[in-house]
Amino acid sequence: MNITIILQQLVNGLSLGSLYGLIAIGYTMVYGVIRLINFAHGDIMMVGTYFALFAATTFLLPWWAAFIVAIALAALLGVFIDKVAYKPLRNASRISSLITAIGVSFLLENLFLVLFGGVPRAFKIPQVFSGVVHLNGVIIPIIALITPIVAIVCLLLLMQILQHTKYGIAMRALSLDMETTRIMGANVDAIIAFVFAIGSALAAIGGIFWALRYPSINPLMGIMPGLKAFAAAVLGGIGSVPGAALGGFIIGITEILVVAFLPSLAGYKDAFAFLLLIFVLLFKPTGIMGEDLEKGRF
């Protein structure tokens, strides 16, 4: 195995990892604020991708407009799901919300199966994203260059919102104590709706970039990326936004390296990703960046 191949595999890993990270950021943010593991996150990602597909093919919007419409619609969907499914259970035990989240996930999957069938559809890739760059024998698809940038931009934007805006301050307050935040006069429900809007928009962005890389979309496409993103979020320390991004990169790179260096076990790469998760949790139960879970958030 020469250096070019190793570099190539590292690039592959970074590219896959940035996709996981992108999806994991939204996952972890929702958890960080209302302590709900939103299992429907992967499915919102799937729905967002379908929105983009229909905006581009049925309504013939240019790709950038289609993406914006899809992200906006996914954000609305997130708010809607929160209103219908999670808000009535705000004061119920946490396990009820968790089960509801699983229910929402199944509902979305099966609704889309009924509406659009299980046969995968092709996602049309705009010319801009389809090229490759050659660098000393290492081949980098353009999309693999763009995704980490998008992931990092989303991460920075989110950190900015959380740390320096009024909404962000309210979100952080909310994550520590919902009732006290309410007493302080903050409109808790509006803030949680906003959290879901951002989380779902991030899921849609993740979905669109996922589809730009792997242009076969079907109603069950969100399950595995959703699980991986969840693992990434837990690995990085659930509730920690930079941790989620880091976790995503680690899981992506692990998967690729398993295929690269242990070819006979390549089929089990998912198992390795989850094994790594278990291993890290054994030594650091709150995840890599999840220091002192009760005190600080994000």
Next chain:
Amino acid sequence: MVFNKLDKTYIFRYLATNMFGGVFMRRLFGVVTFALFALFIISSTGFSSKAYAKEIKIGVVWPMTGPIASFGQMNWKGAQIAESMVPKTKDGATLKLILLDNKGDKVETANAVSRLITQTHVKAIIGAVASGNTLAAAPIAERYHIPLLSSSATNPLVTKGKKYVSRVCFIDPFQGSVAAKYAINNLHAKTAAVVVDIAQDYSVGLAKFFVQSFTKMGGKIVARTFVQTGDQDFSAQVSAVKAANPDMIYMPTYYQEASLFTRQAKQFGLNQVIMGGDGLESDSLLKVGGKAANGITFTTHYDPKATSGKVGKEFLKRFKAKYKINPDAMAALGADAYLVMVDAINRAGGYKATSEQINKAIRSTKDFHGVTGILTIVNGDAIKSAVVRKVENGKFVYVTTVNP
């Protein structure tokens, strides 16, 4: 505002605590149970069964959703056309097909088959598509002595040692050897890389038979890599195969993985011909694979161009008229599974035939003229010819037919 909020909470709490224990729910439950019971009695006392006359229930288990949904849907389309061609047995009994979706999943398949046998009381079952799924269903069919006729499970293990499992397709040792011959004689390949889906018995088996034939004929396997059903990122596998620089790539997976693999392969400058088995044949391969799908070559069961015989021509005509597309191998096999089943029921005595007799008749099918050609079932396996097809300009084109 405050009152409103309290009201809502109160109603919600009330419902939560009284939902299942309350008098209201108990009464409602009673009424619903009674209604269902009454309905059941009415429907089972022959009140309605006279109206439907003679009917033979045949279970059908195919993947209508999930990773190989495209196969199940084409199977079902084909079977429906076949049903329109031969709707009744010779003694006038209607065949009622009861379709259950197994989602391409092993557990779902086993559950569906159990349900069809123990609750719907079907006489025979058609299905499933994937070898792994059919293998999961086989023990249940064996236990209840119900014939299971697979449309397209090609792995030899599916029927091995079984008394009630049969199929209307050829098996993988044949398919693998046809592919190896084609690789060496037509592609002039001396080395090959093999990409296997470890989650599919079909893929593992077919890869093994290809490697056996390929190496026996003097070829060399320079890389072996593995994927799993549902994988979408193949960049690591593509990079590994590219480093080995084989003359051709053999990838006996299903279409979903292959369509994304070929895209990533082309992106990484891996331009060797990809060959596979019948699992690649789906419209999705063309749509998702796009330009990158051109050149993919595979062994399969059917091509409209190679159609001969009355049944095949009639099927082609009706299929095109109804669906406005050409039938593919899965549609043709779906039709053949149905036609072989009807033929067997006829030979077993029609409406009165027991599952045992139908099974015997299926397994003694000889020189049957089906949609995919002439087939004979020996020990549950169909002996018949294979077709080689490839993708050219975004379409499947006929290459050649290979006889057993």
